[in-house]
Amino acid sequence: MAYFIYNNINLNPYKIAENDSDLSSLSLPEGQYLTVQASQGDFDAVKLSLKTILPYNGTSNQLVDQALLYNKDQMIQFIDKFKDLITNFLQNNPQSNVFSRWQNYYTFINSVNVNAIYSAPKFLSTQTFEQYVQSTGNPFYNILQLP
Numbered sequence: 001m002a003y004f005i006y007n008n009i010n011l012n013p014y015k016i017a018e019n020d021s022d023l024s025s026l027s028l029p030e031g032q033y034l035t036v037q038a039s040q041g042d043f044d045a046v047k048l049s050l051k052t053i054l055p056y057n058g059t060s061n062q063l064v065d066q067a068l069l070y071n072k073d074q075m076i077q078f079i080d081k082f083k084d085l086i087t088n089f090l091q092n093n094p095q096s097n098v099f100s101r102w103q104n105y106y107t108f109i110n111s112v113n114v115n116a117i118y119s120a121p122k123f124l125s126t127q128t129f130e131q132y133v134q135s136t137g138n139p140f141y142n143i144l145q146l147p
Helices: 020-025 040-047 072-092 099-111 114-119 129-135
Strands: 002-007 013-017 033-038 051-053 063-065
Touching: 002 040, 013 020, 013 033, 013 040, 033 040, 040 051, 040 063, 072 099, 072 114, 072 129
Parallel strands: none
Antiparallel strands: 002 013, 002 033, 051 063
């Protein structure tokens, strides 16, 4: 069962979790977030950055088709921001049950050669970063999955 997590104050999307174990690893403070079940298809579309979650309307998850496609400079900024967030998580959560997952993902994205990617024909003008990672056969994660 997949989940979308919303901020209780303004109902804006906050995190996503692919299953109960991932939901538990988020360690959400009780009462501050609303957790809503999501279909696997909706979760996968958000995880691949093909769709964006809208604020919760009180009855159902709402998504908009909005693939996150980056030019080379934007991709470098995106990866750097993601690495900073992962580094912060790793430094502050060495005992987390998902520590090794994020450590491995950090190692992978740190090795991504953006120049080589953008010199390849047909890359990111038609793919999100997550689709690119998926195409390499490596596990991939969305920034919203980071605890």
